[in-house]
Structure formats: structure tokens, C-alpha cells
Amino acid sequence: MAALPSGKHDVFQAIADPTRREVLRLLVDREMPVTAITGHFAMTRTAVSKHLRILSEAGLVKERKVGRETRYRLEPQPLQELRGWLQYYERFWENKMSALQRLVEAEDGPEGE
Amino acid sequence: MAALPSGKHDVFQAIADPTRREVLRLLVDREMPVTAITGHFAMTRTAVSKHLRILSEAGLVKERKVGRETRYRLEPQPLQELRGWLQYYERFWENKMSALQRLVEAEDGPEGE
DNA sequence: AGTATAGGACACCATATGGTTTCGTGTCAA
DNA sequence: TTGACACGAAACCATATGGTGTCCTATACT
Incomplete structure (x- = not known):
């Protein structure tokens, strides 16, 4: 029932933050590297990176390394x-x-x- | 569009906590006073009361004073x-x-x- | 009147959360 | 090979969060 806990954060917590909900929107139609995502927010790349980790723990995004960048994509199933x-x-x-x-x-x- | 903000907590935050989700379940089919709600949890009445305030700010519960008790009921619209x-x-x-x-x-x- | 019950208000506490800066490492480009 | 870029890791910080205990007031019971 608990849908494979890939971390300590669940879906309910993950979507509680407005920034993270915006990130999900950004990733709806395309895969994006961290810096590109950061460009849409008034915060540092590190902060965005933390949000991405939480989303990842909830299973809502998946990452893929491409050269020196890490591209994130939406994973809506959770x-x-x-x-x-x-x-x-x-x-x-x-x-x-x-x-x-x-x-x-x-x-x-x-x-x- | 922002659905009348009755406080600083929104729906997304309100349902992020498991205890609060349980409280909502309890209130689905009946109105309940604080002490009765507290009976279902391993925490103090004060703690439950705080959760109820957050749910209330999000508009998910409504309170009604009846004698010396405050009865809460579910308000699912939000x-x-x-x-x-x-x-x-x-x-x-x-x-x-x-x-x-x-x-x-x-x-x-x-x-x- | 006097006591018990319901519950909010307040002060307090530990940990989580959301952010920062600095640093290190891997990868791409000259 | 030297430098720039992408990113994670770590240390740090202020505030939010979830909980506690104590106290106060209002209502009910007898």
C-alpha cells in the first residue's frame, strides 16, 4: 500500500510546497537539467536541487545523467x-x-x- | 482564484500531515468535539487542537460551539x-x-x- | 456554591524545512 | 592541459512545525 518508499518524503509532503509544484509543471512536457529549472526561480541552484531530491524521494521525478548535466523528468504515477x-x-x-x-x-x- | 485564504495554511499544506488526514477521515460521517477526536490519537488535546486550527485555516473543517464543547465537521469543498x-x-x-x-x-x- | 469537564492561550522545546555560501569533482571546450 | 560549466555535498542559519505542559475561562453537574 505504501507504494515503495524511495525516501523519507511522501507524495503529500512533496506537493505541499509551491516551488515543487511549479517544478512539476515545468517538467510536464520536457526533461530539464537543474540549471535550466533554476532559471525559473528566484533562488539558488542548490535550493532547487534540494527540492528535486524531495520530489525524487516521492517518486515524482526521475533523473538521467547526460554528460555533465542531470536531466529531470516528470514521473506522474505516484x-x-x-x-x-x-x-x-x-x-x-x-x-x-x-x-x-x-x-x-x-x-x-x-x-x- | 485563490479561494478565500482564511489563514496562512493552504489545502496542500493541510493534508501533508498524516494526523490531519486521519482527522479528516474521522469527521467524514459525523461531527466531533475535540476531546473525542483526541481519543483516536497518541498525543495531547493541545496538539490535536493545533491540527484542527490548521485544517480550519485551510477551510477543511468548520467548528460549532455546543455548550462547553467545540464540535468540528468536515468541509470538503476546498x-x-x-x-x-x-x-x-x-x-x-x-x-x-x-x-x-x-x-x-x-x-x-x-x-x- | 463548589467541583469537574471542555477547550483555547501561552510559553517552551526539538527537529524539520527552506534557504544560503563554500568547496570538490566530473565533463566539455580551447 | 587549462579553464569554464554542471552539479552534488557539507556546513550553516532562521523560521516553521509538531509536540509538550501549565494555566485560564466557560459551561455543566450536584
Whole structure:
């Protein structure tokens, strides 16, 4: 269930930081080396590198060495855990159900968790 | 767009902590006073109270005073922001698309949001 | 009235987090 | 081979985070 912990940071923690969410956006359509990523932020390369490590621990990015650069790319699969978590709550806001209605749905719901 | 910031903590931060995610689960089907919530955790009432404040700042719970107790209930709407964020990435893991395919999908995508 | 219960406020503490600078190493270009 | 570039590692720093214990007030019980 815990989706192979490649480090001490999980997906929930990884996406908690706005900078890291921006990094993910950057990597959506292309692979990028650290310096290029850093160009998009007002912080040092080292700081960005740390964010990349956390994302990597969460499995959200993968690195590939090409010559002297390390290119990072998005690895979206771990977001499925987040999606699964969210799905549990989705039905609750859809029709602004009451607590009682939620209770019924929760027990009666079409879950396979 | 930033969904009325009722405090300094946002949804992403709020759900980053496992304890807070558990609290949300507890409140799914019923309203609960602080002490009752605390009963489910190995920490003090004060600690739980702080978590509740953070959840409250993120808009994920609402409090209601009843006599001497403060009852908390789930307020799932703010999770929609998370869902919107996630949806952007959903298409990327569905069929393990390549970066190029993702690029095309991202620009050309079948959006109706 | 007097006591017990619920819970917020406050002071405090250890560790995590997000950032910096400096340094070392591997790789590319002249 | 000398130098510039890409990057990680390490030491350091301020603040945030997650927890504690003590105290105070409001409400309920008898």
C-alpha cells in the first residue's frame, strides 16, 4: 500500500510546497537539467536541487545523467495515490450532501478500498 | 482564484500531515468535539487542537460551539482545488505517455473545464 | 456554591524545512 | 592541459512545525 518508499518524503509532503509544484509543471512536457529549472526561480541552484531530491524521494521525478548535466523528468504515477485519497472525498462535495447523507454514502458507497 | 485564504495554511499544506488526514477521515460521517477526536490519537488535546486550527485555516473543517464543547465537521469543498490541480496531471499517467505525447495532449487536450 | 469537564492561550522545546555560501569533482571546450 | 560549466555535498542559519505542559475561562453537574 505504501507504494515503495524511495525516501523519507511522501507524495503529500512533496506537493505541499509551491516551488515543487511549479517544478512539476515545468517538467510536464520536457526533461530539464537543474540549471535550466533554476532559471525559473528566484533562488539558488542548490535550493532547487534540494527540492528535486524531495520530489525524487516521492517518486515524482526521475533523473538521467547526460554528460555533465542531470536531466529531470516528470514521473506522474505516484500522483495516483493522491488521486485515490481524493476520490474518497469527491462524492462529498458534489451535491453538498448533509452529514447524514454522507454517512449513508460512505457505508453504502461503491468502494473497493 | 485563490479561494478565500482564511489563514496562512493552504489545502496542500493541510493534508501533508498524516494526523490531519486521519482527522479528516474521522469527521467524514459525523461531527466531533475535540476531546473525542483526541481519543483516536497518541498525543495531547493541545496538539490535536493545533491540527484542527490548521485544517480550519485551510477551510477543511468548520467548528460549532455546543455548550462547553467545540464540535468540528468536515468541509470538503476546498479539496476541489486539489482535485483541479490533480486533473491537470491525470492524463499523463493513464496510458504512460511519452513526453512528446504529453506535450501534444497538453496543448491540444480535450478540455471542457 | 463548589467541583469537574471542555477547550483555547501561552510559553517552551526539538527537529524539520527552506534557504544560503563554500568547496570538490566530473565533463566539455580551447 | 587549462579553464569554464554542471552539479552534488557539507556546513550553516532562521523560521516553521509538531509536540509538550501549565494555566485560564466557560459551561455543566450536584
